[in-house]
Amino acid sequence: MPLRVHDTRRRKKVDFTTIEPGKVRMYVCGITPYSPSHLGHARCYVSFDIVHRWLEAKGYDVTYVQNFTDVDDKIINKANEEGIEFSQVAERNIEDYYSVMDAMNVLRADHYPRVSETIDGIIAMIETLLEKEHAYVGDDGVYFHIESAPEKYGMLTGQNIEAVRAGAGGRVGGTGSGKRDHKDFALWKFAKPDEPQWESPWGAGRPGWHIECSAMSLQYFGEQFDIHGGGEDLRFPHHEAEIFQSECCTGTSPLVHHWMHNGFVNVDGEKMSKSLGNFWTISQAMEQFEPLTLRHALLNAHYRNPIDFSEQFLEDGKRSQGRLEDTYREALLASDGGAAKNLTTLPRPNLGEEGLSHSMGMLEKLAEECAMAMDDDFNTREALAKINAALRQISNTLGNGLGEDDKRAFATYAVEWMEEFAGQALGLLPSRDDALAEPAEDPRRAELAPKVGELLVQRAAAREAKDWPAADAIRDELAALGVTVMDTAEGPVWELD
RNA sequence: GCGUCGGUAGCAAAGCUUGGUUACGCGAUGGACUGCAAAUCCAUUUUACGGGGGUUCAAAUCCCUCCCGGCGCUCCA
Secondary structure, X not given: OOOEEXXXXXXXXXXXXXXXXXXXXXXXXXXXXXXXXXXXXXXXXXXXXXXXXXXHHOXXXXXXXXXXXXXXXXXXHHHHHHOOOHHHXXXXXXXXXXXHHHHOOOOOOOEOOEHHHOHHHHHHHHHHHHHOOOEEXXXXXEEEOHHHOHHHOOOOOOOOHHHHHHOOOOOOOHHHOOOOOOOOEEEEEEOOOOOOOEOOOOOOEEEOOOHXXXXXXXXXXXXXXXXXXXXXXXXXXXXXXXXXXXXXXXXXXXXXXXXXXXXXXXXXXXXXXXXXXXXXXXXXXXXXXOHHXXXXXXXXXXXXXXXXXXXXXXXXXXHHHHHHHHHXXXXXXXXXXXXXXXXXOOOOOOOOOHHHHHHHHHHHHHHHHHHHHHHEOOOHHHHHHHHHHHHHHHHHHHOXXXXXXHHHHHHHHXXXXXXXXXXXXXXXXXOHXXXXXXXXXXXXXXXXXXXXXXXXXXXXXXXXXXXXXXXXXXXXXXXXXXXXXEEEOOEEEEEEO
C-alpha cells in the first residue's frame, strides 16, 4: 500500500518517496526551552511521533533529528531575570520536555542537537552565504538578503513577493536596524552586554533564529532530506528562511521533499497563548488527566486540523482510552493469565466455529482498514474508528462463551492485534505490566477508604435485609463524598468522580 | 489588503485527491442486566454535508459564484 503524505509546498497529498530507498531522514523543529512545554508542543511532537512510528512500522529505517533552540532572546531574558546562566534555563526546560514526552509515549528522536553545540556549522554556512553574496554584514549583524533569491519567496505560504514589495515600508523594526530590506532576516546577531556570545569572523555574537535548523540538517542529512516537520506557525518565516539559507548555500533544490505542518491547539475557540491567559502546560494538563488520555485526545483529530481544547475534548479521550485499556487488560488476562508477559504466538483458533471465524475475519479486515487509514496521511482519527470497531468485536467475542482453548487463542490474537495498532502504531497502550497492574492508589482515595469501607458494610447489611431505602440513603451519603458505588458480581466497587 | 485552511446531524469530528454502500465518538431515547441504580452490552437517533448555480445516470466529493469563520503576513509547536 502506498503511503500518501500531505506536502505543504505542493499543497496536496502526494505519494511518499524517499531519497534513498528504505531510508527516511526526518527533521522536526524542536522547542525553544524558555518555559515548560505546553499543549501545542504536545500536539506537535505526538503528531510527528505518529509519523515516526508509522514509517518504522512500514519498514523504513528512520533517522529522526529534532533540535533544541537553546540560544534565544527569551531564554536569555529569563536567565538574566533569575541571575543564572542561559544554559541552566535551557537545561531545566529540556528536562521538563523529556519527562512529559516520555510520559506520553513519545519515542525519542535519534539526535537532539543544540544551537550552542552547532556554532561552527552555523558560522561555516554564513561564510558560504556571504561568499555567494546572498548575505551581507550590517551594523548590528549579518543578514540574509531575500532579494538575492526572490524566486524562493512564498514557497510554503503562497505569498507573492511582488505584493509584499508593494506593501513594504516602515516595517524595519528595532531588532533589525542594520537590515537593507524589511524582508531580510538575521543570520548572526552581534553581541550585546549580558548575552552569551561566540567569536566569529564578523565579530562576537550569536546565531539568528533560523540558521540553526539549516546548519543541523546539513550536518546530519546533507543537502536534501525527506521530511521536515513543525507547527503550522513555523511555515513563515522560519521554514521559508530555511529554504533560502540552505538552498542558496548548497545550490541544491529542493531542500525538503515533504514539508509537514501540524495544526494548532485552540482553547475555547481562541489560539492558546500566554497573553490570552488560556495557556496550559503539559504538566498542568497531566494533573487532571493521564498522559495517555491526553495523547488519545490529541489523536482523535487529524494532525493538520486545529483542535479546540476543552473539557469535553479530554473527557472523550478519557473514555475512549479507558475502553481501550479495559479491553486490552481483558484480552491479556484471557490470553494467558499471569504468564501474559511471555506470550508467544499460539496456533490460530479453531475456525470451525462460525462465530469465531466471523470475528477473526472482521479483525483481519479492520487491520487492513486501519493500515489504510494510517497510509492516508496518518489519519489517526479514522484509525481510531477502526480500533473502536475492533475493540467491540474483541470484547463481544471474548464474552461469548468460547471453548477454553479457542478463547485463549483468540485472546492472544486480539492482544497482538491491539499491540500492533493501538500499541506500536499509535502509542496508546501501556506496557503489559502496567496494563495488568492495579491502578495506582489515589491519595484522596486512600484517605476516604476507611470511611467508605464502613458505609459499604452498613449498606451491605441493609441490602441483605432488603431495606432498600436505608441502602439508598447510604449510597446518597457516599455520593455526597464524591464516591460512586457499582455493585458487581464480586461485590461493591467504588470510584471517585 | 494579500496568502492560506476550513464551514458535515443536538455537540464533536472523519470522508473530498480516485463521484455511486455505514463513519467513529459524546449526548439523547428505548432495551438487556439490577431491588433501584451505576458500570457494561444491544438498538434507535437517515433527505448530515454553509447558500446558489453548473457538469453527471449519480455530487459531501468535480467546476463556477457568493456568504461566513480561523490562522499567517512580528516571537510562537
